[in-house]
Amino acid sequence: MTIWRGPVAIAVLLATLALAGPGGRSVSGVVTDKRGNLLPGAVVEIDNSVTKDIQSYIVQQDGKYHFNDLNPDVEFVLHALYKGHVSKNWTLSKFSGAKISKADFVIPID
DSSP states (O other): OHHHHHHHHHHHHHHHHHHHOTTOEEEEEEEEETTOOBOTTOEEEEEETTTOOEEEEEOOTTOEEEEEEEOTTSOEEEEEEETTEEOOOEEEOTTOOOSEEEOOEEESOO
């Protein structure tokens, strides 16, 4: 019987990973000013509510940012910063069933 314990455990692990899906959740969007102009160089921060780790993404010329492989069992809070100005916070709830979320940020400058 002990011969089958390893292969059975591996099969259960693989089935669990398949059900979870590759990569978890993702969130992306753009950062603009109040007039809708893209803000390259802005920074989007994402805060993990469990570990309190913060990751940053520097927005490129296209104004876009993205975070991938986010744990579906954790809530995340995001906001954008640009030259001392901060957007409103946006929360990616752990209760949301969406695997892909979109959150655009407006920095309160003209």
